[in-house]
Amino acid sequence: MSILKSKYLKALFGFIAPFAVGFHSSAQTTMAPNPIITNIYTADPSAHVWKDGRLYLYPSHDIDPPRGCDLMDQYHVYSTDDMVNWTDHGEILRASQVPWGRPEGGFMWAPDCAFKNGTYYYYFPHPTGAGDLWNSTWKIGVATSKKPASDFAVQGYIPGIESLIDPCIFIDDDSTAYFYQGGGGRCLGGKLKDNMMEIDGTMKPMAGLTDFHEGTWVHKRNGVYYLSYPDNTDPGGNQMRYATSNNPLGPWTSKGVYMEQTGCGTNHGSIVEYKGQWYAFYHNSILSGNGNLRSVCVDKLYYNEDGTIQMVKQTRENGTPYGGTPRKVPGVIEAEDYNDGGQGKGYSDSDPTNTQGKYRLNEGVDIESYSSGNYSIGNTSDGEFTNYTIEVITPGIYDIQCIVASGVTNGGGFHIEMDNRKVTGKLVVPNKGWSTWQTITAGSIPLTKGIHVFKFFTYGGMNVDKFKFVDAMHAYFQTPISIPGTFQAEHFDTGGEGVSYHDTEAANKTAAFRTTEGVDIETCSEGGYSISWMQPGEWLGYTINVAKTAKYDIITRAAADAGGSFHIEIDNTDVTGTLLVPGGGWQAWKNVTAASIDLQEGLHILKLATNGGMNLNAFTVSESFPLSVKGITDAPLSVFPNPSSDGKFHFQVPEPGDLIIADTSGKVIYHQKLSLKSPTVDLSQKTKGIYIASLTTKGNTYRCKLMSVN
Structure with missing residues (x-):
């Protein structure tokens, strides 16, 4: 079993183990920490469970140093029987062994493997054209073996199909084999003949997919077919989406996103059940800080009762607090005081040295001094990040004021994650010069009391000085509203105009409750109070605490004279679209229901934004049950x-x-x-x-x- 030893990884870990590439003890954890493969750079993981009871992984291989994706080559196979210790079975195939391949080699992209009638079939994309002709001459090669991790020999390629990449093979319960390929926004599927080398009939487009990019994977659960893939989301691509069908060739019904971007500009995954637990495999670049040197990861995947997939939580080692103590929130965090732990844990940097030579000299983050005794992070680039362990003393909704500068032509940018989950989109840092500090605010971030990991993820070049966590907004009763539950509209958060609400007038015209704030509140015919005089563009925010991840029905008790409308947002994302309030009178209360809204466990901001004149009484949020x-x-x-x-x-x-x-x-x-x-x-x-x-x-x-x- 041969192992390719990366110079960069050797610098990180000091050694490379020859076989057990996870370096972890099963006595300490039920899964190896991410990334699970650390002896070489791997991507595009295809996971399968074979008859010997082991889980096998067939990834692509990013050669170090990279040249885009050109030099991907030399496929390896990995396996495990406990999800903790991973064995590298060595190289099984390289470009020079492909008789019809391009003479320059490389271009051995995402593979897959299947087992049928005692033979393992290994499918891999590789072009025949030399030079710049590679992208129009893709073939899907097939190699076979009687063993799952060695002795593969190239048999040829699948004839008569388009020049596309990313082969995927799904074998149904009746032993019928299906073949999928894609790329460039197109996804095709068809049946394979029994010889597993030819298409039975024709390939056809997979209808019903939303924003398909590439990287098809198909699996089956409880009689339902699932097709998953990365989409075209930018920046930071790609989210993992999925669709379902009662037929392996569709048509498909899109079901949404099950994994957020991993931060390396691509993604490609597989979903498999092993020993009673479902897993999602994927890749990121946290070890290298380079989007062309990726590493395979895996996390547990869960289904809701209705068969939909819950959002996968990407886990990783985030390092430990610099100096041993978490930074207090609210408060100020200096950018250079990122976590200890090194590359891939406390930070990710595309260069292993501190090129500016200040402060933390033996690490890869570039730190410079900008005034006597003050430091900042400089020379950032796409895909880099720094982690900070924080302790939230006061729970609530925070604004994170990021003090940054940029001198690159198109400016820089960043997003923020909490506990490995994105809480902002990309925020732009305009080009105003390297020494002109700007405050870019990430607003309305919900934080519960206790320990969290704050991640600052960069796009392009900028300098980073510090982060100010400002307590912006609280639940009205200090404790977030429990969901499921019922709450009154007048109990919107504290924080004031533009923070917890927006009202077109400064005064509370009806002045029945919360008289010092601008929201108009009057007595309600159903008892208590209601919001009145709501005008287009006004909104109200509520901090909620969702008990568990599930689908919920949101019932809004509203009234309108001649008809009104509104929508509901969760964490600044519209989740309902426009909802209509029937007319009939300002106290003619009606229930307006938004059904089956996906809510994730934890703190969120529920915002009602009105599009037309209406009154508002209360909300009831209850878990949906299937009809x-x-x-x-x-x-x-x-x-x-x-x-x-x-x-x-x-x-x-x-x-x-x-x-x-x-x-x-x-x-x-x-x-x-x-x-x-x-x-x-x-x-x-x-x-x-x-x-x-x-x-x-x-x-x-x-x-x-x-x-x-x-």
Whole structure:
């Protein structure tokens, strides 16, 4: 088993282990820390579980030093039986062994492997054209072996297909093999003949995919086919998206994003189940700081009950606090005081030396002095980052004021992550000169109390001085609103105009509540208070704490005289589109429902932005439940009035049974065996809000939602 030893990696770790390339003990963790492959640079991981019970990984290989993607070559195979210790089985194929390949070699891009009828089939893209003809002469080569990690011999290539890359092979439960390829925004699929070397019929476009880029992967779960791929999102490309179908060749229904960008300008992944746990494989460049020298990573992947994929949390080692103590928030953090741990942990820099020679001399981050005793980070480039362990003393919504400068023609840029999750898009640093410090603010970042890792990720050239964490906004009752739950519209966050709300007038015209702020609040016909005189462009912000990642229904209690409209944002992203408020009067309250909204566990800002005149009373956010679940039927359980203004609900049930009513947290508030088909249930003494009624009979279960506004 031969190993290519990277000079850069040797500088990082001091040695290269010959076989167990993870360097980790299973007694300490259930998975190797990311990146899992550290002896060479690898990308485009294709993961499979074979008959020997091991998980095998077939990645591409970024040769160091790189020349774009030109020099990718010399495929290796890795395997594990515990997700902790990874074995490098050595090189299995290189360009010089491809009889029909381009004479210059290289260009051995993302591969895949399949097993059928006792043979392993290894698929790889490689062009035949020399010089600049490579991009129009791609072939998908096939090598075979009786072993999963050695003795592969090239048999030829698949004839009659387009010049595209990124082969993917999926074998269905009936042993039918399907072949996919793509690139440049196109994704094609078709059946393979039994010889696994020819297409059975023709290749056809995969319909229904949103923003497809390249890197197809297909897997199956519970009878549903999943097609995943990176999209074209910039900057920092590429998010991982997925779509589902009841047919391996589509048409497909796009389901959204399951992984954010990894920061290296590309991504390419696979999804596989191993020993009862699903995993998402992908790559990033945190070890090298160079987008052409990538490293394979893996994280656990989870599904919701309805089969949708939860957002994958990218894990990595983030180093330890510089000086041993986390930086306090609110407060100021000096840019040069990034975490200890070195390349890929405390920071990522594209050059292994501190070219400016100041402060932390034995590390790769370029630190310079700009006045007596003051330092800043300089010479940043695309894909570099620094990590900072922080301790949030006061939870809330923060503005992070970044003191930066740039002298490059098109300016620089950055984004911010918290605990390896992006909390901003790209923020631009205009070109005003290297010595002209600017304050670029990343606003409305929710932070819970305790320890977090703040990551500053750069695009292009700039200098970085410090970061000021300013406590900008609090929940009205100091504690974030619990979701699922019900809350009043007048309990928007504190912070003032432009921070926690925007109102077109400075005065509270109706002055019934919170009289020193600009939001117009009046008494409500349903009790308490409501927001009034809402005009186009006005908005209200609420800090919420979501109990678990799931789909939720957001019910807004609103009224309008001649009809109004609004939308709801989560963390500044519109998640509902325009919602209409029926007319009928300023106190003619109606429920406006936004169904099945994806919410991630943790703190977020829910913002209601109005597009037209309306009044606003309350919100109820409850976990969605599917309308078509085996053994459950909603429609026959009829209830009126719903919503109920007096807390009394009249049921029309198809048959007697056991009626249970619970709140959105699952707490049972009513339980009664029904012998009548038209009972009345009195919830007038309960808190107004959303409840779920469940009627169980001899053969069925019926459910519906109740809303009490008494």
